[in-house]
Amino acid sequence: MDDRLERSVGVELSLVTVDLVIFTIREDALVVLLVERGAEPYMGRSALPGGRVRTNETLAEGARRELWEETAIDGTRLHLEQLGAYGDPGRDPRGRVVTIAYLALGPDLPAPVGGTDAAHAYWAPVAALLGEPGKLAFDHARILEDALERIRGTLEDTTVATVFCPDVFTLSDLRGVYEAVWGRALDPSNFRRKITKAEGFVEPTGEQRPQATGRPAALYRKGSAKRLSPPFLRSAS
């Protein structure tokens, strides 16, 4: 894409892509899916999965398609939400590329097999990534930061935390989601009170799950409520 193209048609056109910030919880840590780039620019560097949007699909459809093509993850079970558009002129050395970033959340997913496109796909702990500036290609570090702040805030006033859990889960599992995303420990007792009193957040199944150690925990499944009110604020302490 060079300037001659634009002049030839008399209209300024842009390449539009989608980039995916796919979060899940693995071993009590928030991780994000990265791919190792197999082509210039930034060959060999890590990047968020993504690709071009086709003209006959919606932005969200493009996100789900790229999710499948690059990581072989079936996105129908994932929570997908638009994060925003990133279009600074210098963000891609090849020229003007506007990308629409999507946030995808899901339960502990099968190890990415590296779909058709990307050579390698792998889960990277988010906490460690933030301490490595320059590790990610393009402006993906910025997108990742925005995504982290978005999900941290979203946990406060919605029930999306359950999408990180399997179909049935314990309240400790759910608490682990909050602790991994917010990066701090929560009081188990107060957490239980907040969640169980919030109507429609979780529903008891009546079953129990034996633990490796300690008293067995009751199992729950996600409820029908989408919003959490009053919100569950991550306080300063």
Next chain:
Amino acid sequence: MDDRLERSVGVELSLVTVDLVIFTIREDALVVLLVERGAEPYMGRSALPGGRVRTNETLAEGARRELWEETAIDGTRLHLEQLGAYGDPGRDPRGRVVTIAYLALGPDLPAPVGGTDAAHAYWAPVAALLGEPGKLAFDHARILEDALERIRGTLEDTTVATVFCPDVFTLSDLRGVYEAVWGRALDPSNFRRKITKAEGFVEPTGEQRPQATGRPAALYRKGSAKRLSPPFLRSAS
């Protein structure tokens, strides 16, 4: 922009535009700036102001430029925030157009003179617009709905409400902002307590302003705090 163009270059390109949802308060009502379209498609219909993004500017810069070109409003004093990207294939009959919507908030602005582009620009009360489906061109009704929900939520946990007010204002003025955006009355006494106890939301100037009727009100200016914690929730009542 037709299919021949795309085939000729072998890459799927899109037209990228910015659209602006400019909110302000006029006569105790939340109003949005609309322009009457002077060209096809949707000629004569109302639409959000907006236009093409140039390849050498950021998306936010493009938003400020269009703001100036279409409405002659100086955007440097306005709060500008990205709302999201809208890119459904059928949203523009001319072909694939991806638009990045921006939310702009400001104090009661000079009557729009209809800048260089649009024939007519005018303030439309948002409440009335929501009851008129099909009044707006493209998918602008959807964008407007999203913008309204965004600003309603933003008032809950930030101090942006002050950008709707002039440099100095009374607490009644500020309460009027919340009432206009949320569409419901607030208790003056409880509102005062909430705002004045929140550190950095407003700062007293020591001055007073005589009212048309009733006791004079103390004047304030905006404080330095950006976030409001704990948030000011719009409750069900």
Next chain:
DNA sequence: CGCTTTAAGGTCAACTAGACCATAACTATC
């Protein structure tokens, strides 16, 4: 059995929000 571990439930004080009341300070009007 006694110890450890996690789950689950309760208590208590501090804080917050909503409803409501009272007073202050001004204007308009009789």
Next chain:
DNA sequence: GATAGTTATGGTCTAGTTGACCTTAAAGCG
């Protein structure tokens, strides 16, 4: 000039929520 109307400002009271912390329950393990 007294009085009513109107808005600003401040206070009270109660219900609900939260954070800190304690107690008991139910499992495994030596």
